[in-house]
Each structure stands twice: as C-alpha cells, then as structure tokens.
Amino acid sequence: xxxxxxxxxxxxxxxxxxxxxxxxxxxxxxxxxxxxxxxxxxxxxxxxxxxxxxxxxxxxxxxxxxxxxxxxxxxxxxxxxxxxxxxxxxxxxxxxxxxxxxxxxxxxxxxxxxxxxxxxxxxxxxxxxxxxxxxxxxxxxxxxxxxxxxxxxxxxxxxxxxxxxxxxxxxxxxxxxxxxxxxxxxxxxxxxxxxxxxxxxxxxxxxxxxxxxxxxxxxxxxxxxxxxxx
Numbered sequence: 001x002x003x004x005x006x007x008x009x010x011x012x013x014x015x016x017x018x019x020x021x022x023x024x025x026x027x028x029x030x031x032x033x034x035x036x037x038x039x040x041x042x043x044x045x046x047x048x049x050x051x052x053x054x055x056x057x058x059x060x061x062x063x064x065x066x067x068x069x070x071x072x073x074x075x076x077x078x079x080x081x082x083x084x085x086x087x088x089x090x091x092x093x094x095x096x097x098x099x100x101x102x103x104x105x106x107x108x109x110x111x112x113x114x115x116x117x118x119x120x121x122x123x124x125x126x127x128x129x130x131x132x133x134x135x136x137x138x139x140x141x142x143x144x145x146x147x148x149x150x151x152x153x154x155x156x157x158x159x160x161x162x163x164x165x166x167x168x169x170x171x172x173x174x175x176x177x178x179x180x181x182x183x184x185x186x187x188x189x190x191x192x193x194x195x196x197x198x199x200x201x202x203x204x205x206x207x208x209x210x211x212x213x214x215x216x217x218x219x220x221x222x223x224x225x226x227x228x229x230x
Contacts, residue, residue, distance in 0.1 A: 007163035011099060014159075015092050019059065022088055026081045027055040036074040037067050059085035102153040103163040106172045109146045110165070112139075113175040118168075120181035133186065147176070 030037055030051045037046040037054050046054060046067050054067040058081045069078045116139065117123030127136030150172075154160050165171045 004164050004166050007103065007159060010159050010162055011096060015096065018088055018092065019085075022059050022084060023052075023056050026059055026084070027052045029077065029081075030055055030074070033074075036070055038070045040065055040068045043070075055081065058082050059088075061085050061089075098153075099157050099159060102150065102157060102160055105146065105153075106150060106160070106163060107165065107170045109143070109150065110170050110172040110175040112143065112146075113179050114169040116179075117182070118178065120178050120185065123178060123182035124185060127182070127186070136186075143179075 031048065035045040037051050038044060039046065039050075050067060057064045058078055061082050063082070069075045113123075116136075117126050127133050129135055150160075168174050
C-alpha cells in the first residue's frame with residue numbers, strides 16, 4: 001500500500017526541498033555581516049538561530065516582525081527574500097496542479113479501458129458485434145488522444161511514473177497492456193490493403209486459443225475466434 005503513495009511523497013519532498021533550500025540560502029545571506037538583523041524591540045543583534053528564524057518567516061512571507069533588518073541594503077534584501085518566497089510558492093502551485101491533474105487522467109483512462117474490458121479477450125468481445133468493430137471504432141479516437149497526451153505528460157513530468165494504484169482497474173500499465181494485446185489481435189485480423197475475403201491463413205495462437213483462418217468469416221475471422229475463447 002505504501003508504494004501507491006510514492007508519487008505524492010516525491011511531490012511533497014520536492015516542494016519541501018525547494019523551500020528548505022531557499023530558507024538555508026537566505027539564512028547564509030543574512031549571516032554575511034554582524035548586526036544586519038536586529039531585535040525589533042531592543043535593537044540587539046540577532047544570533048545565528050534568530051537569523052534562521054528571520055529568514056524562515058521572510059521566505060514564507062509570514063512577516064511576524066520579531067526581528068527586522070538594519071540598514072537600507074538589508075531592508076532591500078529582505079524585500080527580495082520575501083519576493084523570492086512568493087515566487088517559489090507560485091511556481092510550486094504551477095508545478096503541482098498539472099501533475100495531480102495528469103495523475104487523475106491516468107486513473108480515468110485506466111477506468112475507461114477497464115470499462116471496455118478487463119482482459120484482451122473481454123475487450124474484443126465488447127468490440128465485436130458479430131459483424132464489425134463499429135462500436136470499438138467510436139471510442140478509439142478519444143482513447144488514442146488520451147494516450148498521446150499522457151505520453152507527453154510523462155515526458156514532461158517523470159514523477160508521474162511513481163503514481164501507482166493497488167487496484168487493477170485503476171492501474172494504467174495493466175490496462176494498457178490488455179488494450180495493446182487486443183489491438184494487436186485486431187491488426188493481425190484486419191491487415192491493411194487486404195480484400196474482405198483474405199487468403200486462408202495458417203492457424204495462429206492468440207492468448208492460448210487456436211485461431212484458424214479456415215474457420216472464420218471475412219477479415220475478422222481471427223478476432224471472432226479469439227473472442228470465443230474468453
């Protein structure tokens with residue numbers, strides 16, 4: 001079960017790493033000179049831990065005000081630090097939202113394919129109406145578009161590979177494997193450029209079922225034999 005949370009864990013650690021890096025970086029900047037950060041009430045110089053605290057609430061734009069910068073240069077740097085933190089927050093949201101949306105699309109596509117059939121034979125049974133693949137052809141453009149879109153999203157956000165599911169119906173790799181096998185059977189049964197009554201083919205084994213070109217009818221004889229073995 002923990003493996004299904006790896007994707008979210010990676011996202012959380014990535015975002016946390018950005019903020020921790022900014023925090024420590026600005027802490028080192030504010031440690032560059034003595035007395036540049038002082039107590040807001042006593043004007044006493046802040047120590048290293050106080051400076052770390054100051055850098056933290058400035059980067060996160062909390063602006064508590066327990067400490068303040070001393071001098072124009074450090075006031076400007078404090079403003080830049082706050083702007084940097086706000087920019088990091090914006091970039092984090094811009095990064096996280098598309099990834100979470102793509103992860104939801106993965107589950108949706110997997111469930112769509114599962115609705116057609118949970119196995120290659122099940123997909124072929126749904127597609128084949130006894131005469132043609134008309135019902136299957138209706139959903140093919142949408143599924144193809146979703147697969148291409150998710151492929152590009154995986155290239156842009158490799159962390160998507162770590163969004164897993166413990167339920168087979170939501171596991172896209174499992175669903176795509178079944179869908180690919182069904183497409184292979186259809187492609188084998190209906191080669192391009194062949195007439196409606198293709199030459200007799202030798203028996204072919206598909207998913208453990210013997211598919212013979214002698215027993216089918218029309219260009220879908222392999223498909224019919226395969227679906228009969230579901």
